[in-house]
Amino acid sequence: MTPKFKAQAGTFESSDIMVLIEPVDEGTGRQVDLSSTVMLQFEEDIKATINQVLDAMNVGHVHLIAKDKGALTPTIKARVETAIKRSLGIQEGTL
Amino acid sequence: MTIGMDKSIEELLLAKDRRSELRMQRLEKGCITLSFNLNIPGLPKSNESFHAFFKTCLSELQKYLLSHRIVTNKDTIHCETDTAGDFFLAEIIDSDYSAIQIKELCEIFEIEHPLGRLLDVDVVDEKGELVSSGKAKTCFFCNEAPAIYCMRTQAHDYAAMRTKIESEIFKYQASNKRQNICKQLAILATQSLLHEVALAPKPGLVDRFNEGSHTDMDFSTFLNSTAALSISFQKIADFGYCFSGDNLKEALPRLRLIGLEIEDDMFAETHGVNTHKGAIFLLGFSIFVSAYLLSKDSFTNDKFVSLIQDMNGDLVARELGKKLDLGKETHGEACYRRFGKMGQGIRGEIQAGMPCVFKKALPILHEQFDTEEILNDKILNKGLTCALLAIISNNDDSNILYRKGVEVLQKLKDKASSCLLEFKSEKFESTYNDLIAFCEEKRISPGGSADLMAVSYFMYRVNRRLVNHD
Numbered sequence: 305m306t307p308k309f310k311a312q313a314g315t316f317e318s319s320d321i322m323v324l325i326e327p328v329d330e331g332t333g334r335q336v337d338l339s340s341t342v343m344l345q346f347e348e349d350i351k352a353t354i355n356q357v358l359d360a361m362n363v364g365h366v367h368l369i370a371k372d373k374g375a376l377t378p379t380i381k382a383r384v385e386t387a388i389k390r391s392l393g394i395q396e397g398t399l
Numbered sequence: 400m401t402i403g404m405d406k407s408i409e410e411l412l413l414a415k416d417r418r419s420e421l422r423m424q425r426l427e428k429g430c431i432t433l434s435f436n437l438n439i440p441g442l443p444k445s446n447e448s449f450h451a452f453f454k455t456c457l458s459e460l461q462k463y464l465l466s467h468r469i470v471t472n473k474d475t476i477h478c479e480t481d482t483a484g485d486f487f488l489a490e491i492i493d494s495d496y497s498a499i500q501i502k503e504l505c506e507i508f509e510i511e512h513p514l515g516r517l518l519d520v521d522v523v524d525e526k527g528e529l530v531s532s533g534k535a536k537t538c539f540f541c542n543e544a545p546a547i548y549c550m551r552t553q554a555h556d557y558a559a560m561r562t563k564i565e566s567e568i569f570k571y572q573a574s575n576k577r578q579n580i581c582k583q584l585a586i587l588a589t590q591s592l593l594h595e596v597a598l599a600p601k602p603g604l605v606d607r608f609n610e611g612s613h614t615d616m617d618f619s620t621f622l623n624s625t626a627a628l629s630i631s632f633q634k635i636a637d638f639g640y641c642f643s644g645d646n647l648k649e650a651l652p653r654l655r656l657i658g659l660e661i662e663d664d665m666f667a668e669t670h671g672v673n674t675h676k677g678a679i680f681l682l683g684f685s686i687f688v689s690a691y692l693l694s695k696d697s698f699t700n701d702k703f704v705s706l707i708q709d710m711n712g713d714l715v716a717r718e719l720g721k722k723l724d725l726g727k728e729t730h731g732e733a734c735y736r737r738f739g740k741m742g743q744g745i746r747g748e749i750q751a752g753m754p755c756v757f758k759k760a761l762p763i764l765h766e767q768f769d770t771e772e773i774l775n776d777k778i779l780n781k782g783l784t785c786a787l788l789a790i791i792s793n794n795d796d797s798n799i800l801y802r803k804g805v806e807v808l809q810k811l812k813d814k815a816s817s818c819l820l821e822f823k824s825e826k827f828e829s830t831y832n833d834l835i836a837f838c839e840e841k842r843i844s845p846g847g848s849a850d851l852m853a854v855s856y857f858m859y860r861v862n863r864r865l866v867n868h869d
Binding site: 314317318346373374378379382 | 405408409411412415416418419422434519521523527528529531533547548550551
């Protein structure tokens, strides 16, 4: 699955994460840019969570930008899933 | 393809989306926004006790902000409870502070608050950036690691965390309730003394216009004395509210001690004149027992009366029947020796469970005041006069008995009864003036009855304001 549209999910509220999806050409691979208020302790952990969702949804080629304000794992999973679905055109809404 | 989203997470995130949307609307005007919510792990994010706690803290936060002259725009306040919990959001009206300074002040609020780690005050600047000072809060549960670490690693069991949070909130709210009830008891006790002395005209007693049968005190003496008493009423209320002994009698020495201290304060303000000794005794007991019962949510007049009686037991025999010391016989002792049961005075009234208050005055106050929204001067004057007459007509005031004997006391009681009978008739004014003239002529002042009237008003207000009647 390769995202077709720019899309986003999440907010900048505390304990939430904003996920932006930018479509890339087939074959480009995954690029995950993360900034977080808990970067030092949890960068790897959050990236692993994001990649886990991308794996499960079979997304190989994408540019994903995530701005985290201390979201917990279930929130991160849900926001990434929604953002991807929106970029694939299978879920309404852009926010 | 879909990995599936927990329904509750979905609802939670939708609520967050709505919050963000609301904030964005306010941001369009280029304002700093401030939001407040509780940090509650697990679900539900709000319930009755969390909601009440949120409301308490929100009110504290708003006063704190205002004290720093940070003003929220009332028209922009959004305050509601959704799946994500209780949430408050508002714009900050042009402030001398920058967003980061407001955030720092809010962090001080959180740090100084006893349960600050459950509170989350977020400030978003004019550009829509969540302001962060980079300081990590410690975990409420373990008090060791940063909260975000424990949350992300799910270090603690949700149920255990919620149990601890609920119990801490319960303690905090209970302490607030104690402070509030004790404060109100002190306010009501002070009001009862002020309304007693202000009531006019009164037979023989000091009132707002004259001194009655007294030569050594006037209205100002009573105001000064009331001020001295008022600051100690809360101490008695706190003592009663927190009293945890098995037997209320164990409280007597400390209660007497507080009473003696208040008497000193009174005499210092009145240049040695006894304005309120009887009132200190009666109100002291009444505040103590009311606070004790209110702390247990079990106040009723019947329980109050039975506790007052338990506490005092055979007060008359104990304190009047035998001499406490070998010094000069007190008026109370002499009165009891000479007149027996009739001369038991205030101790007899207490020992009987204050029948003048509960059987005579309170029914009148309920009849006169219950339907009134605000007890203004005119309404108070009518109702309290009626209650005072009911008390005088029943009370064997040992002061009058000691000074003037049985006949004068009986005549006073009869005249008060006549006034009571004529209370709703045209003849009331002349009958009442006759009673006032009688007291003036005989130089008598039913001070004991005035004290009981003040206590009656206090008990009435406690019943109406502090007791749940559901």
